[in-house]
Amino acid sequence: MPKPTDLEKFPRPGVTVDLAILTVTGATDTNPELHLLVQDRTDHVGRALPGGFIRERWTVARTVADVLRRKVGIESTAAAHPRLLRVFDDPDRDDRTWAISVAHSVSMRESELANAQGDLVRVTHDGHLVGEGPLLFDHNQIVATAVGNLRERYEFRYRYVDIYPDPDGFLPEPFTLHQLRKVHEAVVGEELHKDNFNRRMKPFLEPLVRNGEQVLSENLRGRPATLYRVATRG
Structure with missing residues (x-):
């Protein structure tokens, strides 16, 4: 079936996948801490989350796996739990081009990130990243969304359904x-x-x-x- 020629009249944005990779360091110790992976960017100088544009005819899931493998150095396995956060579509979010982001969070154990490319940065109680200035693009908004989403799963106060111990599996079993x-x-x-x-x-x-x-x-x-x-x- 031939393609409708009128579809070519509509401009198309670039679509990216950005990953907020979260872990709890020292999960079995007395003072565990929430951390998030941040990387240096060279294509647009600064600090940002791992991410990449979706290639022609690729799915979002394939791109998530590709970013984990190429940008982070981790093979996508059952250990990684990508969760769709939402689409970030501010037309001015990337000053290089018109791009929208299909942002995901990924929860992993600290041991699974031992060889990851980037830095694990501590997340404060109010959701800020210790020692980091503003991230590129709108990645601070993605971080805030990912941290808030994670905390909702771990908060048991004022909730009476869907409460589970360590739902993202940061803590190895068995545990006290x-x-x-x-x-x-x-x-x-x-x-x-x-x-x-x-x-x-x-x-x-x-x-x-x-x-x-x-x-x-x-x-x-x-x-x-x-x-x-x-x-x-x-």
Whole structure:
């Protein structure tokens, strides 16, 4: 079927994919912190999120995998969880050309980013990046959207449905309730009430059992505590 010739009359923007890659550093330690990957750009000098234009006849998903592989140095596997944030379409967002961004967030464990190209920058409680000036384009808006989206998944206060322990899987299993709470606090950016947190999380956890007995933590500060795994959702 021939292409309708009138479609050629409409100008077409470039379409990019930009990735806000988030992790919790020191997830099993006493002071975990939320971090985000930032890179140096040479095609437009400055600091920015990893990203790239969608090539002709490519899908968004293929471009996400390509950016992870070429720009970040990570193969797209089940360990990466790209989530569509939204489309950023301000006509003036890129002074080089008319471009819209299909922005995603990607949550990964710190160990999976060991060889990533770029810098892991700490995210403050109010969502700013420590030691960073304004990012290129509208990437600060993408960061704010990604951090807000992540925090909604980890916030349990004032919510009674869709509450899960460490939903993005930053914390390796097994873990203690203390470690789990500290990861949630690192993401949310605030301290959480210990007893309330434990009460809300326990229904979604199962203790680690070996030879019919619950396994306790070792080599951690304080007295040994029960180790847990996330229970399988029925």
